[in-house]
Amino acid sequence: MSSPLLDHCPPTLPAAAYTDADWYAREVAAIWRREWVHVGRLSDLPLGTIRPVTVAGAGVILCRSGDGALSVFHNSCRHRGAEICAVEAPLGKLVTCPYHAWAYAARDGRLVSTAFATPTADFDRSEHGLVPVAHHVWAGSIFVSLAADPPVFAPDLGLGALDNWPMERLVTGHRLVKDLACNWKVFWENYNECLHCPGIHPELSDLVPIYREGIMSEAERPGGAVHGNRSTLKDGAETWSLDGRTCGPAFEGLTEAQRATAANFVTVYPTAFFVAHVDYARVVTITPTGPESMRLTAEWLFTPETMGQQGFDPAKVAAFATIVLEQDGAAAEMNQRGMRSPAYQHGRLMPQEFDLHHFHHWVMTRLEQPVAQTGQSGAQGDLS
Ligand code: FES
Ligand SMILES: [Fe+2]
Structure with a gap:
């Protein structure tokens, strides 16, 4: 193994990388809304619970059903965008928007009911489920990625690093x-x-x-x-x-x-x-x-x-x-x-x-x- 020491003294990132609002906005878009973000331990999310969390400024809901299955969605209703869950609460089979009571299946986000609203034939329910968020449980911890095409989940020492x-x-x-x-x-x-x-x-x-x-x-x-x-x-x-x-x-x-x-x-x-x-x-x-x-x-x-x-x-x-x-x-x-x-x-x-x-x-x-x-x-x- 050769020495890990650098053979030169490179510059750091510029000062703006630590203070500038535009630089930060670029990082939110390119890093925090793409990479895997830790949102807590699975064992700390009780069975039958819906929990709102914020990931890089975006609202996300963690849904853990009574049988332990985990599903994760954007915290935004497909009707007119209301926040669906403001505080942690018990979760049954449905996730219901508090605004006009549209209801979604907790397991897969499918739109189940539009409550009092009666859509016309041009409205396709199957296109209006909750938007899913990629998630991955590793070493007992829940990670989510807001990217449509998440990067490979890669701890620095590999997926087996904590196997023992x-x-x-x-x-x-x-x-x-x-x-x-x-x-x-x-x-x-x-x-x-x-x-x-x-x-x-x-x-x-x-x-x-x-x-x-x-x-x-x-x-x-x-x-x-x-x-x-x-x-x-x-x-x-x-x-x-x-x-x-x-x-x-x-x-x-x-x-x-x-x-x-x-x-x-x-x-x-x-x-x-x-x-x-x-x-x-x-x-x-x-x-x-x-x-x-x-x-x-x-x-x-x-x-x-x-x-x-x-x-x-x-x-x-x-x-x-x-x-x-x-x-x-x-x-x-x-x-x-x-x-x-x-x-x-x-x-x-x-x-x-x-x-x-x-x-x-x-x-x-x-x-x-x-x-x-x-x-x-x-x-x-x-x-x-
Ligand atoms: S915004 Fe959710 S039901 Fe209207
Ligand atoms: Fe230190």
Whole structure:
């Protein structure tokens, strides 16, 4: 394996990429309304429930029937466009618009009734079902894509990256939701390098010795020595927690390397990353809310057995990564404030910032692609 370090110091994205409303609008169209977006854990959506969520500013409804089937639609009635669902509610066989009571089949969105309205023969019911949204459940998490032709769902380490963890069985024990005053890319950039670790993360750098050097793996050492695991814990520590101890039984079936690393990161751009430890996992979701704002949602996931232990407190387990996330959030906001300076045009990446460079490439290749229309396809009659 050759060294991952960059052999030059490329420029960053320009300052406008982090502050400009037009740039942000392009990203919403080319990235957030196309790529797969994490909208929550399947186990947190009870059977027989309809839930409205917002994806890149677009209303979407998640419909989970009593038998567990999941269907996803745009939250917009085909009569005159009213929002169909404003708050989470019990779901039967039909989804009924609150405006003029058109009713749709929850399972496939078919228009079942136009209530008091009596359409003429030129109106074809079969062309006026709820508009479906592509969805995909992976590792127990629900992802949706607003694209008519969604991209291939591709976590950075492949679809099998979490196969040794019982992800579908895990339940949410703790959740942290935090609004940050930074562009969504700033958070990902911070995620993608460890040059900030020695200064920003004293607790994490104590737990993971290689982070004290500002690098993420042995491969980054000068000369590119590749022995040893990525981010191995200090002697005696078993997991990411305040005292380094596990919170319950370790997952069976992990490889020796997975146990030693103790934090297996899987990235699903642009929406989320998973971190699987030997005894629990978490998923962190990044949601842009404007050019200079985003929401961070972190969910800590445990087996039902671990949750059922007497006196078990998931908040205590979450405390360690919460410290790290708070530090990262503060760093991202500091980065954003400085980039507003009229003196800042763009920065330069250092060789260790190779993952960040790849992220910039990921963003730019999508912005440079022509954007297809999302949502309803095909004209439904003319306006005459
Ligand atoms: S807008 Fe939904 S029934 Fe009229
Ligand atoms: Fe960090």
